[in-house]
Amino acid sequence: MDVGPVWAATMRPADPRGLHRSAVRLRQGSDPIMHSLLEALTIDRVYLQGEHSGALAGEQALRAAGVRVITVPGAGHNVMFDNPDAFAAAVAGQF
Template identity: 55%
Template sequence: MRHAVVTPGGDRIRWVELPGGEPARVYVHGLGATSPAYFAASAAPPLLELEVPRTFLLPEADAPLPGAGALRAAGVAVVSVPDCGHNIMLDNPDAFARATAAALASA
């Protein structure tokens, strides 16, 4: 897992480059990524600049996502996952797996 400091306060965003297949795929992880302040300062900028297929998963209860329009305009798929909190993969693993598989299949 790679990481980079993304705010003057030292907040980090982490990502994994998934091997195999073209185009390259990246999984980005940031705690609290759907909070407006964190999203604007940390989560959105890397997603807007990457030139690979991207999908942003968020809890359905957090929709609408501030800045979702900018993500979509940059080609990022914004997907709401039901019945979960910010630990999507733990709170609703089946829905997370379906959303992730759909994102990988459409890339």
């Protein structure tokens, strides 16, 4: 993963043990998987991803379930830092 100085700065105050625990749990995943949970919700849903994050696995299934999938230009994993205006517009439903 290619991260920039802004992301690194956000991790500086984090407890390394907490980061490790989060990483281990994320790697283990959930049952059911997060995509299935998101697909099953009956509220308005949006999945934001950065343009530099690559292809989204399961995108077609998310869209078929009514999830709006928005790819934010010029952004990576930290969409809100990389392109804050587009992030705010997408969250407000204006993207």
